[in-house]
Amino acid sequence: MDEASFKAATGRRLDAARIALGRTAAEAAAMMGVSRPTYSDYVGGKILPPPFKLQPFVELGISLDFLYYGIKTALPMGLVDRLAEAETEASSDTQPVPRRGRPRLVKG
Helix, strand or coil: CCHHHHHHHHHHHHHHHHHHCCCCHHHHHHHHCCCHHHHHHHHCCCCCCCHHHHHHHHHCCCCHHHHHHCCCCCCCHHHHHHHHHHHHHHHHHCCCCCCCCCCCCCCC
């Protein structure tokens, strides 16, 4: 898996975790101590969230193994089913993050 795919998959799982926990995106951003745009960059796969920012999710039962790698063995049983449903919802909700700023000029 390349870096861009890894970031995108981690973002989808982070959004699924948020949905499974019944939190809004604004609440998830506040939990993580980041701005709403930064949270959107995490979910959109533009930025990989550092482990220390994911600590609030870990405290609520979401493992780093799940968030980074999709491994569900360390999750509480009740959370596995909610995450499976939320992953489907997060995958359909995730839109590509538009680039910011001016386009770069390519010299040819």
